[in-house]
Amino acid sequence: MFEFPEKLYIPVEKWIDVVMEWILVNTVVFFDAIGGALLKTLVIMDKVLLWIPWPVVLVIVAVAAWRTMGKWWHGVAMAGLIFLIGILGFWDHAMTTLAIVFASVVVSLIIGFPLGILMARSDRFQTFFRPVLDGMQTMPSFVYLIPAMMLFGLGKVPAVFATVIYAVPPIIRLTDVGIRGVPESVVEAAKSFGASDRQLLFDVQLPLAFPSIMVGVNQTTMMALAMVVIASMIGARGLGLEVLKAINRIEIGHGFTAGLSIVFLAIVIDRITNAFATKQQKHLSL
Amino acid sequence: METADIPDTGAPILKVRGLWKVFGENPERLLISDLKNESKEKIQEETGLVVGLRDISFEVQKGEIFVLMGLSGSGKSTLIRNLIRLVNPTAGEIYISGKEICALDDKELMEFRRRSTAMVFQAFGLLPHYTVLENAAYGLKIRGMPLEKRMKIAQEAVETVGLQGWEEYLPSSLSGGMQQRVGLARALAADPDIMLLDEPFSGLDPLIRREMQDELIQLQSELHKTMIFVTHDLQEALKIADRIAIMQDGQIIQIGTPEEIISEPGSDYVQEFVRDAYPATVLTAGTIMEDNEPEIHVWQGPKVVHTLIHRSKRDFAFILDKRNCPVGFLTHRALEKLIREGEGGIDQAMDTEFETCTPDMTVEELFPLATASPHPIAVLGDTGKLVGYIRNHTIIESMIQEESENGGEDADV
Numbered sequence: 157m158f159e160f161p162e163k164l165y166i167p168v169e170k171w172i173d174v175v176m177e178w179i180l181v182n183t184v185v186f187f188d189a190i191g192g193a194l195l196k197t198l199v200i201m202d203k204v205l206l207w208i209p210w211p212v213v214l215v216i217v218a219v220a221a222w223r224t225m226g227k228w229w230h231g232v233a234m235a236g237l238i239f240l241i242g243i244l245g246f247w248d249h250a251m252t253t254l255a256i257v258f259a260s261v262v263v264s265l266i267i268g269f270p271l272g273i274l275m276a277r278s279d280r281f282q283t284f285f286r287p288v289l290d291g292m293q294t295m296p297s298f299v300y301l302i303p304a305m306m307l308f309g310l311g312k313v314p315a316v317f318a319t320v321i322y323a324v325p326p327i328i329r330l331t332d333v334g335i336r337g338v339p340e341s342v343v344e345a346a347k348s349f350g351a352s353d354r355q356l357l358f359d360v361q362l363p364l365a366f367p368s369i370m371v372g373v374n375q376t377t378m379m380a381l382a383m384v385v386i387a388s389m390i391g392a393r394g395l396g397l398e399v400l401k402a403i404n405r406i407e408i409g410h411g412f413t414a415g416l417s418i419v420f421l422a423i424v425i426d427r428i429t430n431a432f433a434t435k436q437q438k439h440l441s442l
Numbered sequence: 443m444e445t446a447d448i449p450d451t452g453a454p455i456l457k458v459r460g461l462w463k464v465f466g467e468n469p470e471r472l473l474i475s476d477l478k479n480e481s482k483e484k485i486q487e488e489t490g491l492v493v494g495l496r497d498i499s500f501e502v503q504k505g506e507i508f509v510l511m512g513l514s515g516s517g518k519s520t521l522i523r524n525l526i527r528l529v530n531p532t533a534g535e536i537y538i539s540g541k542e543i544c545a546l547d548d549k550e551l552m553e554f555r556r557r558s559t560a561m562v563f564q565a566f567g568l569l570p571h572y573t574v575l576e577n578a579a580y581g582l583k584i585r586g587m588p589l590e591k592r593m594k595i596a597q598e599a600v601e602t603v604g605l606q607g608w609e610e611y612l613p614s615s616l617s618g619g620m621q622q623r624v625g626l627a628r629a630l631a632a633d634p635d636i637m638l639l640d641e642p643f644s645g646l647d648p649l650i651r652r653e654m655q656d657e658l659i660q661l662q663s664e665l666h667k668t669m670i671f672v673t674h675d676l677q678e679a680l681k682i683a684d685r686i687a688i689m690q691d692g693q694i695i696q697i698g699t700p701e702e703i704i705s706e707p708g709s710d711y712v713q714e715f716v717r718d719a720y721p722a723t724v725l726t727a728g729t730i731m732e733d734n735e736p737e738i739h740v741w742q743g744p745k746v747v748h749t750l751i752h753r754s755k756r757d758f759a760f761i762l763d764k765r766n767c768p769v770g771f772l773t774h775r776a777l778e779k780l781i782r783e784g785e786g787g788i789d790q791a792m793d794t795e796f797e798t799c800t801p802d803m804t805v806e807e808l809f810p811l812a813t814a815s816p817h818p819i820a821v822l823g824d825t826g827k828l829v830g831y832i833r834n835h836t837i838i839e840s841m842i843q844e845e846s847e848n849g850g851e852d853a854d855v
Contacts, residue, residue, distance in 0.1 A: 339565070342569060346580075347528060348528060348555060348560070348567075350554070350557075350581075351584050352552055359580075363569075
């Protein structure tokens, strides 16, 4: 009786498809070039991480955790979690996942950092860009898999692409927040001494925004990890693929241990980056 | 007057002419309308614009400490920010060292701020990730001065403000007073033509504040900087200023030396302000003294002297020698006794014990003199000549703030 009138239907989905098709046909060279470069980096990173002997990885994690978190037993605990991943039989998968996460975070920072700075400097850009960021974070992450797949096919590269779209908002937001949060008195003082925009940015705003930016890096990393698991659906190997396999074969044990490995990886990355951010914050507090 | 020790170099180092700052959208429209002479409230009601500064004009000489004083919201902070365009004026002209500041483009303005001015802030505005020494060197760093050279200059500045030993500390480990010393060192290291100080000591507790004021005065006696100093504290203004501009509702309502401000408050507003002040530290002997009229010399006969004293309706006289220097003090009673006994000149009857002072001594410094002798105090000029005298009760009266008879409208700017 009160059905929505079909007459009002607008075929937005068709339009998007048309646009996407046009992009595919006309920018194939561009995306292929990007994809090629990205793939090469990913393969190298994957190889490097798998080449590093596992005890060395443990030592690196232990030292990083100890230095940032403060207590020696923090280092032992974090290295222990990574060690558990190996015991569960997912060492190589975890390293592959880590490689994709790293690559995604690096790309996210390269894109997100300048956008964050831009957002902090221009109110107009901020007003325009905020809802875009909201949208990027609210959209079900699976949706990003479709264009990623169309542009780059299957494999690691589309996984990184989809992951970046999903994981880039926090670094943009927190760079913006960090720079805008620099006390006005300090900014005014720098200006009064004749600081140029560049000097203001590099000597004052970025150093003071650094703790906030580090929180952004932490969040971006965590979101990247979450997305890399989902991106296994379009061919990213690693821990996510193991979970996916377990679903398909209804292997509860395999699924659970793979899932646990993801949790351990997440805890270690989160604690270390978070502790680093907090440390910077304390260092700068007035 | 107080301006005696200001080196007179002719052209003022800072000149402001007809400066307006209006906040709001399209503020120029106010200046071409008839509304601009209306009250702040009326303007805001009619146009939605807020008048920050209204037709400000003043000049500052080289080496002078010029204080902008007013309550919060009087526009003093806006004015000091306008001078280097941290806030851009709506209309008017600002000349610093002969340069028209409003005409500078962004790059010239930057260069100008780097070389010609340095500012000290109420909230310090130190870089929390820089050490004390690096903070002091910050102005020089922006200029592009090489590391070694700027650190050397910064080191000197840090020592000037008494922070040696703290060079490698971060500001967060310093007390408020010490942080502001860093702020001062940063400004001093830049060696600007004009130092701008925006309520630099207002955030400090009273004891530290007084200490910092004393040190600023001490520094100034060695460095002779030109300073624009903003404060809401009259005591502070009177203490450090060569001249004071009193601000109210975005206007300057009186400019003068601390003494002029205290002795002739230009309006009710200033009067109110001045009432709280402790004038003993500001009023000088020169202001409260009475003229020594008529002059009585030691060679004049007793009867002549008696007539002169009688005519002047006084009961005493200072006796002068040939060079008009006082040699004695004669009371009416001693003079009458002398006339009765009929022998000798007035030098026989006068008292050679009396206190002397100079015109620039403050009332505070006169107190001990007043208690040392029952006679009035002789005020001596440069060559020891008598220029006036001060009766003891005058000193007391000067301490009591009476309603000024000229406390009317006409603030003379």
